[in-house]
Amino acid sequence: xxxxxxxxxxxxxxxxxxxxxxxxxxxxxxxxxxxxxxxxxxxxxxxxxxxxxxxxxxxxxxxxxxxxxxxxxxxxxxxxxxxxxxxxxxxxxxxxxxxxxxxxxxxxxxxxxxxxxxxxxxxxxxxxxxxxxxxxxxxxxxxxxxxxxxxxxxxxxxxxxxxxxxxxxxxxxxxxxxxxxxxxxxxxxxxxxxxxxxxxxxxxxxxxxxxxxxxxxxxxxxxxxxxxxxxxxxxxxxxxxxxxxxxxxxxxxxxxx
DNA sequence: ATGCCCTTGCGTCAAGGA
Numbered sequence: 062x063x064x065x066x067x068x069x070x071x072x073x074x075x076x077x078x079x080x081x082x083x084x085x086x087x088x089x090x091x092x093x094x095x096x097x098x099x100x101x102x103x104x105x106x107x108x109x110x111x112x113x114x115x116x117x118x119x120x121x122x123x124x125x126x127x128x129x130x131x132x133x134x135x136x137x138x139x140x141x142x143x144x145x146x147x148x149x150x151x152x153x154x155x156x157x158x159x160x161x162x163x164x165x166x167x168x169x170x171x172x173x174x175x176x177x178x179x180x181x182x183x184x185x186x187x188x189x190x191x192x193x194x195x196x197x198x199x200x201x202x203x204x205x206x207x208x209x210x211x212x213x214x215x216x217x218x219x220x221x222x223x224x225x226x227x228x229x230x231x232x233x234x235x236x237x238x239x240x241x242x243x244x245x246x247x248x249x250x251x252x253x254x255x256x257x258x259x260x261x262x263x264x265x266x267x268x269x270x271x272x273x274x275x276x277x278x279x280x281x282x283x284x285x286x287x288x289x290x291x292x293x294x295x296x297x298x299x300x301x302x303x304x305x306x307x308x309x310x311x312x313x314x315x316x317x318x
Numbered sequence: 319a320t321g322c323c324c325t326t327g328c329g330t331c332a333a334g335g336a
Contacts, residue, residue, distance in 0.1 A: 070324075070325065070335085071324085071325050071326070073326095074324090074325065074326080075325095095325090095335085097325060097326055098326085121326080121327075122325085122326050122327060122333085122334085123325095123326080123333090123334065123335085170334080170335060170336060171336095172334090172335080172336065210335095210336075212336095224336080227336070228336080229336060262336075264322085264323080264336070265322080265323035265324055266321080266322040266323055266324095266336095267321095267322060267323090276336085278336080308323085308324080308335085308336085
């Protein structure tokens with residue numbers, strides 16, 4: 062079973078890119094972020110035609126998350142999590158696919174830092190960590206997949222110091238990510254690739270992708286039972302290279318049955 | 319210190335992104 066996370070940066074504007082990647086990568090389940098589309102503009106018919114059922118939580122212009130499942134409908138469990146400080150923003154969706162509970166998240170960016178947006182990021186992160194702990198306590202197979210808007214360490218960044226002052230690299234969100242993983246989750250890409258950066262995002266500015274001036278922002282955290290089934294993990298960089306691509310690339314894990 | 323580039327909306331600019 063292959064599970065991916067992909068910040069599409071506008072699902073309608075980049076629908077051809079998304080469909081082409083689905084056709085190549087054939088993931089069984091996908092968490093999507095930054096739909097930038099309200100619920101009634103979600104391209105359900107086009108995805109259905111491509112063989113994917115979907116549940117979504119849209120919002121006009123910003124945010125927006127969805128979960129896709131190949132050859133099936135994801136079984137929706139939540140469109141926000143208990144304790145979400147800003148449930149009016151579409152940043153979480155959760156569904157069961159193939160016996161795995163998938164939490165799809167889009168954590169607030171938090172810039173500029175410091176400031177109210179940074180404070181809101183930390184508040185969202187703290188509330189999410191509390192919810193994640195209840196998922197672990199439930200003992201069910203879970204994958205928390207999404208754009209965490211955190212560069213966990215300097216190794217996850219093309220040049221240490223390149224983002225000084227940026228909300229993505231501040232000690233507080235980094236500590237929150239460490240605390241989340243410490244609950245018992247496995248950071249799948251880092252676990253299987255301890256010596257490669259595994260970037261998932263490259264700025265549109267300054268020819269960043271060609272220079273490989275990237276960062277690792279998109280993560281798949283596995284509950285203990287799922288982690289035992291982990292056989293491979295990667296980033297589909299070719300999806301970032303194409304014309305009209307998102308500034309993120311899909312990240313994925315493969316699980317044994 | 320800021321812009322670079324790119325998205326969406328009822329819009330020919332603003333706001334958010336990272």
